[in-house]
Amino acid sequence: MNPFRRAQIILLCDLCKTAHLQSHCERCDINLCQTCVGKHLSDSSIRHKVVLYKYRKSLNYSKCPHHADELCKHYCEKCDIPVCSTCVSSSKHEGHDMSDILEKLSTKTESLQKDLDELETRIYPRYEEMASDVQTEKAQLETNYGELTTIADQQGEILHREITAIVNQRKSDIQEMKNKHLSTLNKNTDEITQKMAELKQIMSDLKSILKSNYVSLTSTYKSRNSEYRTLPPKVRVTAPSLSAQKINKDQLNEMFGSLSPLSINTEHGDTIKSAEAVSSPPVKPLLDEPRLTAAIDTGYKYLHSVSCLSEDQVWTCGNNKTMKLLNLQSELLTSIQTKSGNRPEDIAVTRDGDLVYTDPINKTINLIKNKQIQTVITLQGWYPLYVCSTASDDLLVTMNSDDRKQYKVVRYSSSTEKQSIQFDDQGRPLYSSAYYISENKNLDICVADTRAVVVVNQSGKLRFRYTGHPSNTELSFNPIDITTDSQSRILTADYDNDRIHILDQDGQFLRYIHCDFELPWGLCVDIRDNLFVAEHVTAKVKIQYL
Template sequence: MATTSDEQAAGQHYLVCGIQDCQRNGQFYCNDCHQPMCEQCKDKHRKSPNNKNHDIVFYRQRKHRLSIEKCKLHPTKNVDIFCRECNTPLCLKCFLGKEHKGHEFDDLEEIYAEKYALWQGEFSKIQKYFLPKSEDLKTDIKEDVKEIKKIMESIRTSMKAEAESLKNLVDEVTSEKIKHTHTMEKSLLQMLKSQETTYNDYIKYLGKMSEKFQEYLSTTNQKLLSSKILKLKTIPETSKPVPPVFTPGQFNRDDVAKLLGILNIPNTEPEKRKIQPMEAFSTPMKFTENQSIQSKEKSDMKQTLSLSSSVTKVREYSVPGVNNAFHVSADKSGRLWVSDWSNLVQTYLQGNLLLKIQTSGGSDGYHTATQDGGLIYTDKDEKKIYRITPDRKITEFIKTGDWKPISIHSSRINGDILVGMKKDGRAKVTRYSKAGKEIQNIQRDNQGQELYIYPHYITENINGDICTSDFCKEVVVVRNKSGQHRFSYAGQGSWFRPYGICIDVLGHILVCDNVSDTVHLLDQDGRFLSIILSKQQGIEFPRGVCVDDENNLYVGQQFTNTVTVYKYLQ
């Protein structure tokens, strides 16, 4: 779909009222006049009799203007009518022609606005539901791959153990059988030895008998005749041994396979992967009763809040213990954390110093308030992340190995911890669970290119988007919770140096530009809405920003320890 000129302009200029020379915040939009309006001009516009039926809505709910398209039959005429029966866009001259006489017509701009809203909704579904959920399912598959590999390796180990056990049994039985052959052989040899002895004795007997016969034969005939006749003993009978016969075992490969166990896939229906329905996807966490009440209160507040027509300065105070206000974090107790090059301090809003810590965070966004009222901060030289409890006890929390942690954010959605890191000219964003377990690394795109150079401030939007200010790339980089690129914002001028970045309850992105000394306001999808703070409001070198639970905007500045508080929502 073509981008309208109004949309192009919205990306290039401030979102200001379009009535004459009014420069107030154009948070409303007249769908009939196609121009943004501030609240005062909106009221005046409605009072005019000519405009009483005009459709005026919030800017976000505006109808997108129909792009100019010339009629193919009448090139000098614009197409702005839709013929229902022919399902064709027409110009006024076509409409007046005989071909469409008696047909039903619609305003093409209305059709366009409906279609635009429809496709915008479908696009939003892809970005906020289908794509993240598909990425989650892909992650599940990767986990299943790891699990399958682990299971199969365990099966292989069991098979080897089973085979080894069978081999040991075979060796044991074979050893016993061989031992038995030796016993049998000994018995047979003993029998044959006995038979050999029998024949040895018989041969000796025959020898003696031979000597007697020779003696008789050598005597006189008379003596021979008078001697007794000698009788020979018969040859002893012996038996040939019956040798044992070995009968091979009757087994085959299948018998061995059965002995070693059976491997198969159970005949059960595979469990379907759970795909969370779209209506449930926006509330994936389980809440306690108290959390549900807080959630409802926040939801009600979102419905009533909107951008104010002007920004109001609430208060300003100096923070003791620091020379610069590079980064600010407001905790739930109404206290503020402020940091400079090497000092991190906690103060009451009145400016009283409560705690001071020495660290090597530098000028980056190296601390973040947590859901339980504590704080987490980094020490990039030590390559460690520390945790401070609400009662101000400091403990070592996470070691980041060879990577230097330079920025950090504690998720308001689920307590996860997002950390921007640097190592040897490379950079990445790592997600840890609130218990400190590493669960995600975002470093390269699908082509293997490095995503970050120096992500020195980091935050998370209400939809789970990971928003980083990259000092060296000179852009705000926004990726969804799965790590897919959503958009990048490069400012409104020729040079943009993003520093502190934060999110408000409506999903607006607020980011400091250190070049133009301004704070930019973007919507959740990266569209530029306005510059809400500039030198006109007394801002110079804005570096750190945060929004507290009461929707107050805190701005810390370089070269001063001053923190200023503003109201910009109503």
Template sequence: MDPSRNWAQDVLRCHLCDTPVPPMYCDICHIHLCKACVGEHLSDELKEHKVVSFKKRGSTTRCPNHSSKQCELYCQNCDSPICATCASSEEHQGHKFIEILKSLESKKEEMQNDLQELEKSIHPKYQEIASNISVQKDEIKENSQELASAIDKHGEDMHREIDIIIAKLKSNLGEIESKHLTVLNEHEQEITHTISEITQSILDLNKLLNSNDVSIISAYESRNAEFRTLPPKITLSLPMFTPFGIDKEQLRLQFGSLSASSIKTEEDEYTMDSPVAEPPSPEKPLTDVPKIIQNINTENKHSLLNINQGNKPSPSGRPLIGAPKVITAINTGYSDSTLRSVVCHTDDDLWTCGEDKIMRLYSLKGELLKSVKTRSGNNPYDIAVHRNGDLVYTDYKESTVNVMKNTQIQTVIRLKGWSPSNVCSTSSGNLLVVMISDDVKQTKVVRYSGSIRKQVIQYNSKGKPLYSSDLYTKYIAENGNLDICVSDHGAQAVVVVNQDGNFRFTYTGPLSTTDEPFNPVGIATDRQSRVLTADPNNQRIHILDKDGQIIRYIDNCHLRGPWGLCMDTRGNLFVAELPTCKVKKILYLEG
């Protein structure tokens, strides 16, 4: 055999006899051997040898703790290859060992399964997700282009309407100008004619004065009396253009708005079929498989069972109980028919206000914890509790919204031309204020962040008022889906718009002709986005779903004139009764 042969350019050959494609390999000497030469190679006892099949070459590992030893075993507890010396040491006492070749086979089988799952399942799934993202990006671009075109078209329509208004005003102006000029031209012609006659009279008189012709002078008749009557003075009332101030916020609302968008990450939206391990072959008893693998397989089995049986997460909503019941009734210090509003401060106490200048904090046991007088001495119109716990109240007569921080009352909103009535605090910390114009001809809802006006809600998409224009109570609440709910007593309706101020629905009560008129007052919402409103005429509470459909009534709790409503964080309803001045805590949800 020529030792200088370039092996890289030839087929594999036995290192000893040059036989092509030798099936054996020495993992220690790193040479190829045919079966006939294995014995000759092992006969060299001066060296350590490890002859294996060609497919298993590279499976021999030197022990890191004993460099002269080969790792023939695999410790399942330590998850590492070891030599026989290591196996007999205290470090591995009581550990479970398998042959390193079996470990190698097991690892390769695991790798093969991983490769198969990556190629056939995981990689295609990620490609599918990436493809979906590409589709979503195209949808976003297409949607944006469509909306941009719609906005441009709507802008052109509005410009066209404005151009029509401008043309009409100019046309009217032209007609007025023409009419006025016609009158002045006619008047000017009459005066010019008279001036001509006066000029002629002057010439005639000068001629007569220079003449001694008796007959001509005798025939003279004076026209001065005629000329002394001066023509009438024409006074014109010229038109003026009075541009209305541009309310940019109102213009934005009248033009239209984009609906709220959202980005939601759903962890379980994409699903991956769980790999099911193949049953062990007869040559590999289950006892040779590490315990940790058995545990993982057991967990996967349970997961697969859950998936196959169609188990779903239990809904987070709490259902209504069959018969709502009164848990507590609190006697307040208000005189008859003067308790109007109630709002939870915590789950253990609540603020109230009514027809006097005192706002009172009660415990659920009926103990008066605190009394606060309004700064102006006026009666508070309504109260709310900011998410930081501060008390908020409206002063209708003073046109202010005020906040009590600790014991200090601060005015955060002062209005001109409008007066605030009812108020609520939102989940984001804003205030929603119902306000009425001083001439009682307009009503609107305004969102404030601190003292800064952020949003005005007054008209629907057709430019019609959303709310009645009167002094009747209009309680307000924000729903869990961020809808803005107003109980419009004067309109006999509950009016709901979304967070952008776009109309969603109106609820006008039952269709029954036997009921008294539906004049809703207090309003509250629960965590399932249900809307509850007080109906004092019929002594009950209406419960609506988030889309305005009636679910049921609370009418079995001996309610008398239910008025103000509020909800604590546990889902308990509190009702302020107007005639009795009691606050009732009502349980209406299960759990």
């Protein structure tokens, strides 16, 4: 027989048995010709999945352990096992609810995918973050303990030979504590690394199951995600300090100063909420047409910044040294002049309702509390530019180097620097200029940069850049100020094009806000998601409700 003829006879439609097959129903596992596809799909009681024959997926049904010649194409809900047709009709499964194995496979596959997604996007990244934190602390060991050693050396030089033995003893104590500190962190790293390795294996196994389509593996899969939602214990080590005292030759050992003991505390690991358990604020849809609800005359020649104190009170600053608190009726409630007499570059309201402003000329960041101005940070080598207050009551500050060639974002807790963000994972600068800054509800850090909005996560890793909507055919995208709302949407003022861009938390463009703006510059959002827009030249603040 001609082999072509033989092949054509074999590859026939399972329904009509005469026409050449062209399609395959993965749901019913039968081959169909073009004519029979429509007839097959007419049965609406089943959710068919018809694909071209060459694109079909071959399902590996498990063989029935009790009936060797039959495949398990059904699922017993009561016994929680795949069964064959003979098993279904047997007394062993009498009265049991049965479902189609493909429907069960689909449900199980969705469950597997959800577990994999949670492991990849929520659980494993937290382990990575913990491991990174420990590595950062380890990287600071030499610096921190080096400072202690330097203090000990300085005291030794003052006391000369009389205290040489004491100096050596103190160094020995420091080294011993350092070794214990490092040993503790290494142990913590090993625990986290072990868990991460286990998670990688689980994720690899899940991917293999999803790829294989083996029913037996998929149907018998048991999730272990809950086991890993509780993070490993986090070690908190308080480094010792060395207190120096005045020299008394008769009491050298006592006067040299005592080294506080190394404090090592282990905190119970946090438990990550499952994706379903994470609550989110009520969804507030965008209005089809934003509404202008008020216009405030600020009295400035040029208006630069606005920051909401409440729903009906807003702090403003412009082209002079005076910062004004105004209500919606344009009434001046309070005015405060900068300590130096310089124009403030930016303002922000803290969680306590105090006002913070930056003074680039003096290289200072200042806090106004009860109308009293306190300089909380003085910089060297950098100019502070724009500032925002975070959910944790830290300050995020954009700054420019003295040579005007570098930009970075620095996080401060009170006056202590906690974080510096300047480069991406490849060592390239994140910012070509850094204007206004805002923290999103998901703790991302959003900066208006030259021709782009740059967003990094709370660890400083780049999430995305938004360079304007492709439909823009007017002037180039020029973001100046930036703010975020309760839905983690990002709003940025496009100065050259007289409009506001609204993005979702992942940088996807949602829509523009027009409203006959004249050079929109400053932005802020109050607790009810009313948007305050500072127009640069008209010096008026308009409120748009989203």
